[in-house]
Amino acid sequence: MPAGPVPAAAPDPFAPDDVVWQRISPRYATAQRTASAVFFGVLLVVAVVLTVLLTRWVGSAVAAVLVWWAWDFWLVGRQVPAWGYAERDDDLLVVHGILFRSLVVVPYGRLQYVDVEAGPVDRRFGLAKVQLHTASPGSDAAIPGLPPAEAARLRDRLAARGEARLAGL
């Protein structure tokens, strides 16, 4: 999503006028790349070993892994800046995706519980993920790549707001 003012002629449906997006930490891209480096590294080693042991034709698999890795590297760099969230008075907005874009509106009153999760890689980079849960499995709203303090703040805030507006099912 381009930064700066959007031309009035074609308002972006994924950026309502009155919304100021909070972006996630750019470190999340590095964390993601590290995680995929581990994955692709293993894959590459396997491919190389197979090439040496079996036949040179497996070498194309090495090339494929490299291309996939490069694609993933590039994609993460694009995806991370596209994540955003905004706390409005009554609901939380989460936007993400470049090719398949999605904007989720989660009313505070509908929140059943909020998780803060951090995997080993995320922890190393000082990041955490806030996962929102409503009574619907469809509202899969998550905000990754938050500094732990911000994640905790968001969780508490959401919990407090949710309590104030709780409305059963």
Place this chain on the structure above:
Amino acid sequence: MTGPRAEQPPGQPDPGQPDPGQPAVADVPPEVVARLDAPTREVLADAGWRRLHPVTPVLRTWKVVAAVLAVVVGQNVDDIWRLQLPGWVLTLSVLGGVVLLALVGAVYSALAWRRTRYRIDAEAVHVERGVLWRQQRRAQLDRLQAVDVVRPLLGRLFGLAELRLEVAGGTGSKVSLAYLREEEAQRVRNALLAASAGVVVAEGQDAPEAPQRDVVEVPPGRLIASTLRSGLTVWAVLGLVGVGIGCWFAGSLTPLFASLAGVLGLVSAVWQRFSRGFNFTVADSPDGVRMTHGLLEQRSQTVPPGRVQALQVSQSLLWRSAGWWRVEVNVAGYSGGSGSEAEQSTVLLPVGTFEELAHVLEIVLPDLGTGDEPPLEVVLAGLTGRDREGGFTPVPRSARWLDPLSWRRRGYRITEHAFLSRGGRFLRLLDVVPHARTQSLALTQGPLQRRLGLASVVLHSTPGRVKPRVDHLDEASAAHLLAEQAVRARTARAGAGPERWMTR
């Protein structure tokens, strides 16, 4: 609520039940109490622990024996024959095995029965169970989503039934009381619903149970015809024909045996559909909509008002000439069961005419909020109309690239109280979501949609068959719809009735 529960000796009936109407029912509003008959009042008044019916272990044992036998015999039948034992040895060992199994099962079931008890007060249902791992469960009554009374075939012989409460806490949140005497199951159900309802506002409701008004009965003939005309049957027939041709060409029965599992699966699916829908009755009562159905296993489901999260009306191409409709609902908690179980519970009307559909809609969604327009016309337009008929907002013409067949059917309509989403040219669909029941919303857009300037709006409902969404809307109006719907859902929620539906 306090009760003389700790000192109550096990295995004995509860001591001194208070007279019906005594203030032991203090927490339940008197209006509710007045509505109930004496035995139901006793259930509420008696804060002590109760037990399941003593025949329960027998039924459980039988279930265990049958299940184990089915598995063991089914898998080892060849080996057993190969042993070539003399007949009496075989008979004796089989009999011995069954007796041993039954003994173990009986002892365990008896222990389990002894250690299971339940208690109902005005706030919650408490259940304690478990032989080695003890479990105490407290299900809050104002969170009650549905109550089912299930009478399995074997239970019916003994006049026993299982009571199931859905409280919408995710998988395994179901509270099951199996087995109770049928009358007791019904009494407990009525008491639960009354306690859960809060207060009765209407007068003259001192009937034995919330007066029930039969609205729709599905005649068996129509059920059979509709089952025969379902896609499932078409597949079954196609499969059988395919197998027949295969057999003819192969000159042997090998293809039949090879595909036996698949064929049996299809046949059993058709049978299930029939036996579940058998004698289907939908009734209206102040406690909510009540569905009774089943051929071998009979169920009576009660879904209190406001517990229907979303609803879908559908009609396949084969049903069109007959004018039949099927109604399914999302009820929080019902999806927690296994696949077929969940499917079974969420059918509100397996097959019905438009008139019957109208009746059913009136119970579940009494006020669509269509203003001056007759709500049925809006519903009809949603079911059969296209483009702008019935005040629906259609999708733009560019949607035809993504959905060439049914783009003219796609569309949505917003009434004061509900969101209607229409679609499907061959399989006609209409989803209805009350604004107050929307969980969250989403706007999504794929690369092709983006090129065409389209976007989809998704309404998130509780888990279930109905997944309301409108695809391929004009992106600007989709964004607008999302913003508006968020506000609408919020205001509707603020004004929605309380969880205890009689206190509204």
